[in-house]
Amino acid sequence: MIEVSYPSLTIDIEKIKHNTETVVKACRLRNISVVGVTKACCGEPDVARAFADGGVDWIGDSRIQNLARFKTANIDKPMCLLRLPMISEAREVVRLAEMSLVSEADTARALSKEALAAGRRHKVVLMTDMGDLREGLQPQEILQAAMIFAEMPGLELYGLGTNFACYGGVIPTTEKLSALAELAGRIRAQTGCPLPVVSGGNSSSLYLLPEGIPEGITQLRIGEGILLGQETSYRRPVPGTFSDAFRLHCEVIELQNKPSMPDGLIGTDAFGRSPVFEDKGIRRRAIAAIGRHDVIVEGLIPADAGAVIIGASSDHLLLDVTEVERPLAVGSILKFEMQYSALISGMMSSYVSKVIGRGF
Numbered sequence: 294m295i296e297v298s299y300p301s302l303t304i305d306i307e308k309i310k311h312n313t314e315t316v317v318k319a320c321r322l323r324n325i326s327v328v329g330v331t332k333a334c335c336g337e338p339d340v341a342r343a344f345a346d347g348g349v350d351w352i353g354d355s356r357i358q359n360l361a362r363f364k365t366a367n368i369d370k371p372m373c374l375l376r377l378p379m380i381s382e383a384r385e386v387v388r389l390a391e392m393s394l395v396s397e398a399d400t401a402r403a404l405s406k407e408a409l410a411a412g413r414r415h416k417v418v419l420m421t422d423m424g425d426l427r428e429g430l431q432p433q434e435i436l437q438a439a440m441i442f443a444e445m446p447g448l449e450l451y452g453l454g455t456n457f458a459c460y461g462g463v464i465p466t467t468e469k470l471s472a473l474a475e476l477a478g479r480i481r482a483q484t485g486c487p488l489p490v491v492s493g494g495n496s497s498s499l500y501l502l503p504e505g506i507p508e509g510i511t512q513l514r515i516g517e518g519i520l521l522g523q524e525t526s527y528r529r530p531v532p533g534t535f536s537d538a539f540r541l542h543c544e545v546i547e548l549q550n551k552p553s554m555p556d557g558l559i560g561t562d563a564f565g566r567s568p569v570f571e572d573k574g575i576r577r578r579a580i581a582a583i584g585r586h587d588v589i590v591e592g593l594i595p596a597d598a599g600a601v602i603i604g605a606s607s608d609h610l611l612l613d614v615t616e617v618e619r620p621l622a623v624g625s626i627l628k629f630e631m632q633y634s635a636l637i638s639g640m641m642s643s644y645v646s647k648v649i650g651r652g653f
């Protein structure tokens with residue numbers, strides 16, 4: 294038995310499975326299949342397994358290394374690479390993923406060649422940009438690209454997809470998704486490919502589920518909505534899900550009364566910023582043993598009512614705990630809920646131990 298070391302990030306597999314089932318069920322009601330997006334969890338196979346057990350149709354990840362870990366762990370779901378493949382990784386993409394999202398003919402050619410060499414057909418979802426301006430061809434370029442992709446012998450032109458709320462912050466709407474579905478129809482007519490997948494975005498599209506997703510959208514790619522139970526257009530909870538499947542736990546290393554105003558000539562803080570302060574008199578202040586080297590602290594939400602994060606340096610997190618009701622001491626453990634930025638950084642940090650189980 295390994296002793297837990299702090300800081301630790303607890304991963305409640307049962308809550309992830311429950312969230313997966315909830316999102317999958319809501320999508321099924323609208324005839325939408327789900328790619329469960331694992332990328333925030335750095336290839337942790339237990340998370341992918343919870344997605345699979347919760348009923349996703351596909352596992353999606355942006356990194357080929359993560360897909361490789363899932364294959365090794367015998368996760369029994371078809372895999373989709375979400376980030377546009379690098380040409381240099383085409384062989385691995387075809388070996389590890391059944392499907393990938395593609396916007397470049399040169400990349401498609403490389404995938405086709407590797408698929409032929411491996412004796413398979415690789416599914417591609419052609420990406421179009423509906424205004425957010427990350428990956429994807431402009432809609433007026435898509436028919437021509439689809440004709441080229443459809444001719445490639447190692448590929449199956451399997452779908453049309455788009456992405457929202459990543460670069461431009463563009464929110465998916467019924468109008469935009471209708472335009473996508475309509476474009477898919479034109480590609481079908483032009484190429485003769487059945488195009489079963491029309492992939493209408495990520496967790497930012499979840500808010501449209503009740504009645505806003507038009508006929509013709511057949512798939513969503515969902516990460517945050519499952520992992521953290523939040524849609525990302527308006528940052529509202531996904532009904533029936535848990536927001537605390539992931540929690541950060543860290544230890545109090547100092548607990549003292551201190552003034553709220555620094556004393557002296559104010560220059561910059563440890564990260565070159567000029568801090569501003571409000572005088573609230575003497576406050577109860579805790580230092581927790583975690584900092585900006587471990588996690589993006591702006592994405593942490595204290596679980597204790599009344600606790601407020603007032604600052605952080607590389608290795609120290611400062612909190613005003615004056616209003617916290619439970620008795621705290623040096624050595625107490627503080628818990629935090631995590632937003633996506635904190636989750637990714639915490640999962641990435643080798644200083645944060647990961648504890649997988651249930652009921653933390």
Ligand SMILES: *Cc1c(COP(=O)(O)O)cnc(C)c1O
Pocket residue numbers: 330332355375376394456494495496497514515516517518525
């Ligand atoms: C990350 C990603 C997703 C999932 O995004 P969430 O907001 O976590 O649901 C979907 N599609 C692509 C292409 C991605 O890169």
